[in-house]
Amino acid sequence: MAQDIVNLNSQKPASSRKRQAIRILQVTDCHLHTDxxxxxxxxxxxLSFEWVMSLAERHKAETDLLLLTGDLVHDASAIGYTRLKRYxxxxxxxxxxxxxxxxxxDxxxxxxxxxxxETPKEIKLGNWxxxxxxxTLPHSEGGHLSDQELQTLDNALGNHPExxxxxxxxxxxxxxxSAWMDKMALDNPAPFLSILNRHGNVKGVVWGHIHQTFxxxxxxxxxxxxxxTCIQFIENQDKFGISTTPPGFRWLELLPDGRINTGIERIAELPPGLDLKTAGY
Ligand SMILES: [Fe+2]
Known part of the structure; x- marks a missing residue:
C-alpha cells in the first residue's frame, strides 16, 4: 500500500546522524525497457544505468536516500519497473x-x-x-502541475514552516x-514559483527530463x-542534439542550517554505440 508521507528519521544510519547532514543521490531518466x-x-x-550505479556504489555508505526523478522505464512496462525495483x-x-x-x-x-x-509525496529527513x-500530463512530453499537485505543495510547505x-x-x-527542450518545460511555472516565494522555507528544486546539468x-x-543515466543532450543549443558527454548522477548534501552542497559525478565514458545522427528521442 502506497504511503503519502514517509518519515525516515528513525531509519537514518548512525554515520548520518553523527554528521547531521542528509545525503541524497539523484538518479534520473534511466529509460529502461522490457528488453x-x-x-x-x-x-x-x-547497461548505462548499471555503469552509473556502479559509480554511485562508492557513495553508498554515506547516502540516506536515492531520489529517482522520472523517465525510469521508457515503455512503462511492469517487467521494466519490477526489474528496476529489484535492482x-x-x-x-x-x-x-x-x-x-x-x-x-499508475x-x-x-x-x-x-x-x-516507494512513491511518497513527502519525506521527512532530519529538519528537511x-x-x-x-x-506529467497524459500524452504530452511537456509538464504541468495540476491544481491538486499545487495544493499538495502549498499544504506541505505551510504545514512544515520549521x-x-x-x-x-x-x-x-x-x-x-535550449528552445527545443524549453518547449517541453513545465507549462505553468507561475503558480509553482509563487507558492515557493510565498513560503520562505524552500531551499532547492531538482528535476530530470533535460538530460544535462543545469x-x-x-x-x-x-x-x-x-x-x-543514459544519453545526454547538448547544452545551450536551440536544436535537438546528442552530446558525447558520459552519463552520471547528482549528489546533494542537505545541511542542518538549510544550505545545500551539490555536484555531478559522471562515469569515465559512455557505453559503446552512441548514434550521433539520431534525429530525436
Ligand atoms: Fe528522459
Missing part, C-alpha cells in the same frame, strides 16, 4: 520515485513499492522535508536556454537539473 538489450540513440540504457532493493538504499513523461504514473506507483522502494511532485524544503519533479520549471539560483533557491 534489456533495448537502445536509445544506440546506447543500451540498462534498487539489491543496491540497498531507500529509494523514492516520481514519474516522468515516458512513465505511466504503473510506476503500482510496481515501485517494496521493502526499500522533501516534496515529490507529479508534473523544515527546510527540497522539491523534486520531472520537468524543468524554468527555461534552460545549476542556477532563483530568489535564493537553488535550481538544479541533472544528467540522465
Amino acid at each position: 534489456t538489450e533495448w537502445k536509445l540513440a544506440g546506447i543500451n540504457t540498462q 534498487v532493493e539489491d543496491f540497498g538504499i531507500r529509494a523514492c520515485c516520481l514519474p516522468g513523461n515516458h512513465d505511466k504514473p 504503473m510506476l506507483r503500482t510496481h515501485m513499492q517494496g521493502r526499500l522502494v 522535508l522533501i516534496v515529490l511532485l507529479d508534473s 523544515h527546510h524544503v527540497l522539491i523534486a519533479l520531472h520537468h524543468h520549471p524554468i527555461h534552460i536556454n 545549476d542556477t539560483e532563483l530568489n535564493g533557491i537553488k535550481m538544479m537539473g541533472t544528467p540522465s
